[in-house]
Amino acid sequence: MFGKAGTGMLTNMILALALVATSVAAALIALLLVSVLRSRQQPRPRIADTAPALEPTVFLFDDRTLVDATAPAWALLQATPVRGDEWSRLSAFLAPRFENFEARMGRLAEEVVIELAGSGDAPLRLRAEYHEGLARITLSDLTSEGQAVLVDGMSQRALEDEVTSLRKAVDSAPILVWREDARGDIVWANRAYLLQSGALEAEDELTWPLPALFEAAPDAKADPTVRRARIERNGKAPLWFDCHSLPAADGSLHYALPADTAVSAEISLREFVQTLTKTFAELPIGLAIFDRQRQLQLFNPALIDLTTLGADFLSARPTLFAFLDRLRDARMMPEPKDYSSWRQKMAELEKAAASGRFEETWALPSGQTYRVTGRPHPEGAVAFLIEDISSEVSLTRRFRSELELSQAVIDAMDEAIAVFSTAGVLILSNRGYAHLWGTDPGTTLGEVGIGEAMKTWEAQGNPDPVWAEARDFVTEIGPRASWEANAGLRDGRSVACRFVPLAGGATLAGFRAIGEAPARRDAPASRAGTAGQKARAAAV
Known part of the structure; x- marks a missing residue:
């Protein structure tokens, strides 16, 4: 259909089109390779470079009423732990970070524009502008200016939960916690401090600046010790606290633990010790109390008088052995034979006193006599009581001497004497009584009553109603009259008996042996037994 010329032209056109397509494809492939190579050579853009700028923290106030705020501003107010209106919450956050914040903001209408720079590890910058009755406050974080900060949602949530938990823990603490710059x-305080100081006038109202409850604390770095402080209250007992101060960044952190119970216990203990001291001061007995380390902790004035040890020596709280050594040097204790045995004895004395078994009588070279008693006390303490019993010992010796003299007097009497108590117990007899009746009541271990004495009389004498009358007379209660009678003995002699009532219901029985048995000299009524005794009592 087409001749040879047409066929040649068609072939040339096809070849030209193929050449053009090949060139275009090669160009496209070259462009693609160049693009891939450039993408590999150039760094990829960072997320921070493509992130949008952070929204500023801006507040718009009409006096104390918040008119508008940006999202970060609202988030800041929500994060503030203080309750109240928006201005109170913002002031609680800004006042600790900017010096004279309240005073400067009070002059905003006059100055129109105020710029404040904060201090600390994370300083803030504040710009306040006044226009047509409105105050625009802008906050900037100087540490993050020109940077974009991205925090993933889970990390932000974890941080917020931790902050919320810590804030609740501190606000719920029953102790006062505050921070000073x-x-x-005071730039921060927990709820317990705010309530105690009255800074929270109502549930939602906070006064600023925060009042100081305690006097200025010492430098926490120079003096980290605990100090006792109190809060005075009108018409009420003061509140006591133990204050702990710790150094912190740009200031100090303080904790006040309630100490009312401890102070009350200390006051009670002090009053108790004062009462004991006054009581011990009036005691004539010397008192020395040694603690578990055997150091003198308490003594009274009587100890100074009895031991002649100076008050300066006792006030120095000597040990027990130093105390005993000083007593030995002052010759206020028995002189030992040798020092080593004396030390051993003192060690045994200390052990005996600790177990409550020590009691000794010290005869001093001066002629005085001391009774020393050791008593254990709680917590391993030991108390020693030193009592001057010289007068008591002297009285006992004099009484014993008088008894011996009285016994010698009645032993020298020819008449046999026996004295019976109100209960009918033989309490005194002489040598003549033992010789007459053949028995010595003084050698008998047990008591000798009127019944046993009557049996002795009857065994040595003839049957006679005198013995029964004597028994009834000794045990009779009430007014009595003296009476006499004679009775015969088995050896043929007779004995003259007399019975005399003594003071306190006692009775004296006297017997005198007679060589020949005389007639009875007592009244007939005396031989009438009990009836005769009652008649004599009635006569008295």
């Missing part, structure tokens, strides 16, 4: 101004 380098100038000593």
Whole structure:
């Protein structure tokens, strides 16, 4: 259909089109390779480079009423732990971070524009502008200016939960916690401190600046010890606290633990010790109390008088062995034979006193006599009581001497004497009584009553109603009259008996042996037994 010329032209056209297509494809492939190579050579853009700028923190106030705020501003107010209106919450956050914040903001209408720079590890910058009755406050974080900060949602949530938990823990603490800056101004406090100081006038109202409850604390770095402080209250007992101060960044952190119970216990203990001291001061007995380390902790004035040890020596709280050594040097204790045995004895004395078994009588070279008693006390303490019993010993010796003299007097009497108590117990007899009746009541271990004495009389004498009358007379209660009678003995002699009532219901029985048995000299009524005794009692 087409001639040879047409066929040649068609072939040339096809070849030209093929050449053009090949060139275009090669160009496209070259462009693609160049693009891939450039993409590998150039760094990929960072997320921070493509992130949008952070929204500023801006507040718009009409006096104390918040008119508008940006999202970060609302988030800041929500994160503030203080309750109240928006201005109170913002002031609680900004006042610790900007010096004279309240005073400067009070002059905003006059100055129109105020710029404040904060201090600390994360300083803030504040710009306040006044226009047509409205105050625009802008906050900037100087540490993050020009940077974009991205935090993933889970990390932000974890941080917020931790902050919320810590805030609740601190606000719920039953102790007072507050923080002071380098100038000593209180920049933060927990709820317990706010309530105690009255800074929370109502549930939702907070006054600023925060009042100081305690006097200025010492430098926490120089003096980290605990100090006792109190809060005075009108018409009420003061509140006591143990204050702990710790150094912190740009200031100090303080904790006040309630100490009312401890102070009350200390006051009670002090009053108790004062009462004991006054009581011990009036005691004539010397008192020395040694603690578990055997150091003198308490003594009274009587100890100074009895031991002649100086008050300066006792006030120095000597040990027990130093105390005993000083007593030995002052010759206020028995002189030992040798020092080593004396030390051993003192060690045994200390052990015996600790177990409550020590009691000794010290005869001093001066002629005085001391009774020393050791008593254990709680917590391993030991108390020693030193009592001057010289007068008591002297009285006992004099009484014993008088008894011996009285016994010698009645032993020298020819008449046999026996004295019976109100209960009818033989309490005194002489040598003549033992010789007459053949028995010595003084050698008998047990008591000798009127019944046993009557049996002795009857065994040595003839049957006679005198013995029964004597028994009834000794045990009779009430007014009595003296009477006499004679009775015969088995050896043929007779004995003259007399019975005399003594003071206190006692009775004296006297017997005198007679060589020949005389007639009875007592009244007939005396031989009438009990009836005769009652008649004599009635006569008295």
